[in-house]
Amino acid sequence: MTEVTLAVSEAAFTNLFEGVRDNFTASKSDSKDFGALTAAYNVGVRLENGTVDMRDDNTVLIKELDIVYDPLSLTLGLDIPSICVGGQCILPTPWGCAIRLPRICVFESDPDIEVPINLDGVIRSEISGSFEVVPRHESDPGRLAAMSDLDAHLAGVPDKWNFYLDPEWLDIDVIDIADTVGNILDNAVDWIVDTLFGWLPSWARDLVDAILGGLVSVVRAILDFGDDVSEWLSDLFNVSFGLFDFIVTLVADYFAKQYPLFGFEEPLPLPIPNNGLNPILIPITDVTIAVSNTEAVITADVGA
Amino acid sequence: MPIKLNTAAFKTVVSHSDALSVLCSIAHPCQKTGSFQGRVLQGRRVVAKFLLNVDDNATSTQANIDLASLVEGGQVSTRSKKMKAFSLKTGGYALFYVSAGKGRYVVELRKSNAASSKPVFSSRVLNKGDIFSAQLIRPGRYNVTNTKNDKKAVYDVVVPDGGQKAMLAATPLMVTCSDKGFDPREGEVTASVGVAFVIETPSAVHIDMYKNEKGKLISSLATQKIRTPRYVRPMRAGGLS
Secondary structure (H helix, E strand, O other), X not given: OEEEEEEEEHHHHHHHHHHHHHOOEEEEEEEEEOOOEEEEEEEEEEEXXXXXXXXXXXXXXXXXXXXXXXXXXXXXXXXXXXXXXXXOEEEEEOOEEEEEOOOEEEEEEOOOEEEEEEOOOOEEEEEXXXXXEEEEEEOOOOXXXXXXXXXXXXOOOOOEEEEEEEEEEEEEEEEEEOOHXXXXXXXXXXXXXXXXXXXXXXXXXXXXXXXXXXXXXXXXXXXXXXXXXXXXHHHHHHHHOOHHHHHHHHHHHHHHHHOOOEEEEOOEEOOOOOOOOOOOEEOEEEEEEEEOOXXXXXXXXXXX | OOEEEOHHHHHOOXXXXXEEOOOEEEEEXXXXXXXXXXXXXXXXXXXXXXXXXXXXXXXOOEEEEEHHHHHHOOOOEOOOOOOEEEEEEOOOXXXXXXXXXXXXXXXXXXEHHHOOOOOOEEOOOEOOOOEEEEOOXXXXXXXXXXXXXXXXXXXXXXXXXXXHHHHHHOOOEEEEEEOOEEEOOEEXXXXXXXXXXXXXXXXXXXXXXXXXXXXXXXXXXXXXXXXXXXXXXXXXXXXXX
């Protein structure tokens, strides 16, 4: 049995990683009902940057891999309370109220108002993780059971040894939510108030304002912004939607199972001219990879 | 994004007890037990009918009857099975009100078994024990006239300072309407909470804005009068349809 060895430098490894990274795209949409507030989002995700650090413990550390949210749109639906007047007592008695005025609604919003908010580029987050490089022998799903290795090679559906980045751990950090989000959401609140009430004459707007206790306050209360809009947004995506967990799982699955760093055919066609004859296919077995801080060394047995 | 706005409520600057419009109500005490047929009229035209059963055994001491809903629901059949029925404990109050639309309704009650008889109650003239309320929402100055004795008052409708807290604490201005006139004859009314007239003498109370919230004089009566149709189809045997 002959053994072959192939070394990959850190620079070459980084190039391979960047190819995998740039091919990653994902999208997701979801919605939640919080009672008076509904929130729905649509996000597209891709990866940028990131540093590769090969380590002596047979792992690869990837740091500062940026998650780019593009597009990221959030649609907030609000159940604006009806504005009703009346209900006062006009004939009090020692035993209670004998006549109470009916409640009459002067304003209702049905269905609820929806405000789309563009959050492209507002959230910055990055992934870091430690990966083991794992070789895996895989059959092409297009290969038929009756095919010989030669048939599969000629049909372009050969078996392969593929090398994946299998995460040992992976973490995501929300490193920044741009300050502009405060303005974006304030504008959204203003838009809601203007859309609902802006066309009213000023006296009617003052009255509605007094009945509700402040139009902007009501909308902000429904949205439950609290004091920190950035925290509100982070909680919405992180806790309520679980978006960041979803992305981590997706990235882990992508690197570990979906898209290999590199691969080669097995059996391996010898790169020699065949003069019109069938190629020579060499079986490759017992493939291993060892990572050091300078290179990744692949070893394999060649021949049957 | 559809918004349901009670347009009439924002537009109205006229509230008349003998032509009930949006945000107006009349509370009428029902002291006698019996079954009554109610009629809602617009001018002379009957636009809705209903039944009111006043009974010692009824539990409700206040029957809220929305004239606008009755008219919108086409409640004009004379067949009692099709008429909307309300029940009220003897001594309780029937509260006639208008939730939406221009209105200008008159409401009458007659004994059910004598439909052609004289009404036992007609909102054309309110009498002792009745209460007329107007939840005026547009700020401004309003003239008030009892057209039965030509007594007058003036009230200012305001949105109070103090926001929601002040609004929640506000109560209607209670006004006595007697043969001596209105008491008080001047006052401040909280917008949307309004004013209630306790009737002690035959009355038809007219409330008309004459200065809007900016102090500008307006001629409300001219713009708010309803046209009475020149022709109204006679009532068929078996009722309107």
